[in-house]
Amino acid sequence: MKDLRPKDISELFSGQTEKTTLRFITCGSVDDGKSTLIGRLLHESKQIFDDQMTALESESRLYGTQGEKLDFALLVDGLQAEREQGITIDVAYRFFATDKRRFIVADTPGHEQYTRNMATGASTAELAVLLVDARKGVLTQTRRHARIVAMMGIRQVALAVNKMDMVNFDEAVFNRIVEDFRQFAVPFEFARVQSIPLSALDGDNVSSPGNRMAWYEGPTLLDYLETVETHVGKTSAPFRMPVQWVNRPNPDFRGFCGRIAQGAIWPGSAVKVLPSGVHSKVKEIVAWEGNRERAETGESVTLTLEDEVGVSRGDVIVSLDDPPQVADQFEATVLWMSEHPLVPGRLYLLKIHNREVTASVTEIKYKVDVNNGAHLAIKTLAANEIAVVNLSFNQPVVFEPYSANRTLGGFILIDKLSFETVGAGMIIFALRRASNIHWQALEINKETRSALKRQKPYCIWFTGLSGSGKSTIANLLEKRLHADGRHTYILDGDNVRHGLNRDLGFTEVDRVENIRRVAEVAKLMVDAGLITLVSFISPFTDERRMARGLFEPGEFIEVFVDSPLEECERRDTKGLYAKARKGELKNFTGIDSAYEAPEAPEAHLRTKHESPDVCVERILQLIKPSE
Amino acid sequence: MNFNQLEAESIEIIREAYANAANPVMLYSIGKDSSVMLHLARKAFFPAIPPFPLLHVDTTWKFLEMYAHRDRMVAETGMKLITYTNQDGVAAGVNPFTHGSTYYTDVMKTEALKKPLDMYGFDVIFGGARRDEEKSRAKERIFSYRAPGHRWDPKVQRPELWSLYNTRIKKGETIRVFPLSNWTELDIWLYIYHEKIPIVPLYFAKERPVVRRGDAWIMVDDDRLPLEPGETPEIRMVRFRTLGCYPLTGAVESSSGTLEEIIAETFSARTSERQGRLIDSDQAASMEKKKAEGYF
Incomplete structure (x- = not known):
């Protein structure tokens, strides 16, 4: 690289700013000469300083695998363990530049146990250099590398057939490898594969052709890297910007910060915020150096909007016409x-x-x-x-x-x-x-509330004698639903009577009013989007019918918890049956007040024969989300 | 596009780190990389002031002009500055001469960094390191997870795909964030030129009193530098490619008195900037070792 005079600087600077950056990944194992190739690229683009060269010479003597020659692989294998074992463990990023382009190379290991490292390197790369050892041809590992590269969305590939010096620069060997690769790479839909015969160790076709492979008329690797077309036309795609952070330094300013994932934007652009669906227009593109007229793919910006809309981190601001x-x-x-x-x-x-x-x-x-x-x-x-x-x-x-x-x-x-x-x-x-469904800013109603909870709301109405097991089953059901991430609430007879229905006794009128109030509360809860579990003796058919009438078809699940009176009386968990028998408790269902068994409940649970778990499972089947 | 891409990526990184941090801090070493990082932070949060403090680990051996520049930048940005000096080291009289650069760096830099991080409970720490500086840095993540005690284990780094950074940590764990990971030394200089970023004047060539130590010129910045027998400071036209503690930072002879000249010199340089740092030359993998112990 020639010495520069200060007057060249403005020229140099404009050259630098116009230069594009190409990010690429090199794939291949240490035996293929991958690190050697990168070391060679760095060396030939004059990225290796004298002091680093001196260090390389001494390290080549210590750890080198190339005999008397410099081991360029040592330039890139950065971790001590890697130098000692002669392998690449992690992803390393290397930088070099030529007069035409700036390059970021992800250098990744090729062994199968390092697939994740290769995927990491490929995730930000636009192009892959796949190394093949000319002596070995397309191997299982070449196929693996090609598959991972394709999976990670890379469409441009350079097939670098290395170590041509070991096969006497034989054109037939090269052609056979190229054809093998072409055949198996068909399903990967690469946009273009450029095959290049080279010797990373000696430098043939890395940056200059050399004279040992006159039969090859294609570009050198560096020529190819400098000129290959990478992704274009991204700015013509519809606008999308994931919001990273909301900048609110004072009450008058709300800027939405993010990096534009695709498309272009300018003041006045009509946008939509997803998932909420609210519309607005871009007011300003605020920047340190003065507000911008336009911004596009890849830029980190701060936008303000015309309207006061709710936007938070994780939302995406998109073009109104063509939302994702x-x-x-x-x-x-x-x-x-x-x-x-x-x-x-x-x-x-x-x-x-x-x-x-x-x-x-x-x-x-x-x-x-x-x-x-x-x-x-x-x-x-x-x-x-x-x-x-x-x-x-x-x-x-x-x-x-x-x-x-x-x-x-x-x-x-x-x-x-x-x-x-x-x-x-x-x-x-x-x-x-x-x-x-393009999300609109809707009125908030039962649908939107339950959609937010990702569930269909229900009223699950447990009816049955005192001690039949309603609360046990309802509690167990609620635990199961909660564990599934569903939003629930239990209205239990005893608890409601301590508060809302404190003023009611056990006369028939009061019992009807008791059920009416509970049914209305359950309706409000279902409207809020909840799965509401009502656990009440609710002995009368009419009241249960009234309750059912408050809900939409399919929302009301009547569960008859059926246990013979003798069994409930035997359990008598609350000691109520004993009191009723002694006459201390009037109007007790089953003793001196009737229980009207449901004729067509959605679920009829016989708790004498079915365990609570089985009962819960049966109810879960009834409210399983339809796929 | 080149600078837009670099700048946009760095700003994205800074915002992402901040959006996920409970108690972030930016390590500010006053050098050119810190200057660029600070500038990017100001751009990332504009019109707000960057919403975190700057932390300067002061060994007490920095160049006088660095302290002046630091105070000027704090005033200009309106950001809060935290300075920390390892007083145990000061009390023990630890200095770069009698204790050797390795022990000195450990006590006055590495320990002196870990202590305030623990004391203030910072969970996300911005640093200005670049991958092109050194081989073990080339393998560093942009969001670098540190176990309790600030230890870096190169074998358990979190995979970093796309620009999706995993910022989840537990109590006692921290994340070092390097927004300049993908910048080269030349990028730094061109950006300083383009953005007119203020830097410490020591980067510009000027006649300065220096003594020859090994391959480097050491500046006699104050009267604490012990002169060896027969050593007399001489005036030379020198500049610094990197800034640190003055007794450990070698100057190069240069006549580059303007940014344009510095860039021209950098572009045609034959030695790497870290050569000016005496602490790196101890052993081939010394940076990896220092990083494992918690150094930046």
Whole structure:
């Protein structure tokens, strides 16, 4: 690199600002010469300083694997364990620049037990350099690397056939490898594969062609990296910006901060906030150097809106005309990264753009064999394994399929106890057809309230003699529902009589009024979206019919807790039957007041023969959410 | 686009860390990287003042001009400054001369960093480290999880995919956040130039009193520098590529008195900036070791 004079600086600077950055990943094992290739790229783009070169010379003598030659791999294997063992353990990021481009290289290990590291490096890369040892050709590991790269959404691939010096620069060897790769890579739908024969150790076709492979007429690796077209046209996509933080330095300013995931925006742009669905217009794009006229994909901005609308972290500001989907159930590809396996049904924290939700895998559809793509049936997913799964979130999120937008379709899974990052995933599509429901700012009603709770509200009405087991079953049912994340409340006869119905006695009139009030309260609770459990003797058919009439069809579940009088009297948990028999308690149902058994209850539980667990299971079947 | 991308990523990182932090702090070492990081924070939160304090770990051996610059920037930003000096080290008379650079760094920098972090209970700590500085830094996460005691274990780093950062931690654990991870030394200088970011004048060449120590010029910044027999300070035209404790920071001979000249010199440099830091040359993996113990 030539010396620069100060007057070149403005020129240099404009050159730097116009330069694009290409992020790419190198895949291959240490035997393929991956670290050597990166070391060579750094060296040839003059990124290695003299003091680093001196250190390299001494380290090459200590740990080098290339005899008398410099071991460029030592430039990139940064951790002591890696230098000692001669392998790459973790993802390292390397930087170099040429006159045309700036590069960030993710250098990742190639062994199967490091699949997660490769996926990590690939997640931010636009291009992959796949290394193949010319002597060995396309191996299982090459197929694995190609599959992971494709899965992570990389569409540009350079097939670097390395160690051509070991096969006498034979064109036929190169052509055979290229053809092998082409055939098996068909399903990956790479936009373009550029195959390059090279020698990383000696430098042929890395930055200059050399004269040993005159038969090859394509670009050198560096030529290719400098000129390859990466993702374009992202700014013509509809606007999406996940809100990262709301800036409120004073009561007069509310700025919505975030990084634009796609599209462009300017003052006056009509936008919508999802999932709430409220509309507004962009007022200003506020920036340190003065308000902006326009902002686009990849920029971190602060927007103000024309209207005072509720926006918080995790919402997404989108173009009004072309909003994305909102859903809570997905089919997704998941890569597992933890030593503790993925277990369906277990709850994990899930982070997608700036939204954190609780999620569980409802079904593992199949595991993908990373080496050959075969689909395998499994129960749990172990570290470095990949599967296609169904996921359920505890709240709806704004998303795009990963293939359309990585920011809006990629997610990580975090263990709820250890807080380790245990998995990474990519949304394939939403399972529920929520995509057609474009969320509007609705009036708040029973539907919206229960939708927020992700449940259908019910009134589950337990009727039966005192001591028949109503409260036991209702309590157990509530525990089960609560554990499933459903919102419940129990109205119990005894408790209500201590408060709301304190003024009522046990005459027939009072008993009717007792039921009327409880039924009305239950109705309000169902309107609030709750699953309401009413546990009252409620001996009269008419009152139960009245109660049923307050609810919509299907909302009222009458549960007859049936136990013979002798059995209830034998249990007599509250000692009431004994009192009634002694005449100390008047109008006691079953003794001196009638109990009218329901004729057609939704559930008829015989507690003498069925355990409380069985009873609860039967009720759960009745209110199971329909899929 | 280059700078927009770098800047946008850093701002995203700073906002993300803040949005998830209970008690964040920005480590401010007064150098060029800290200056860029501070500038990015001001942009990230504009029109608000960055909503966290700056922490300066003061070894008492910084250049005088660094203290002046620090105070100027605190006044200009309106941010709160916390300075911390390991008084145990001061009381024990720990200095870079008699105790050697390794012990000195451990007591006055690494310990002196961990103590205020514990004392104030900071959970998210911004640092200005870059991956291009050094090999073990190249493997550092942007959100770097630290176990209780601030220990870094390169084998249990959290995978970091896309820009989805796992910010969940338990009591006693912390996260170091490096917004400049993907910047190079040249990026830093070009950005300082483009944004007109104020920096300590020591980066500019000027005639300064120095003594030759090994391969480096050490500046006689105050009268605490013990001169070896036969050593007399001489006036040389020098500048600093990196700033730290003056007895441990080597100057280079240079005539670059303007930013343009500095950038030209950096672009054609043949040695890395860390060469000016005497503490790195102890052993090949010394940075990895220091980081494991809690150093930045």
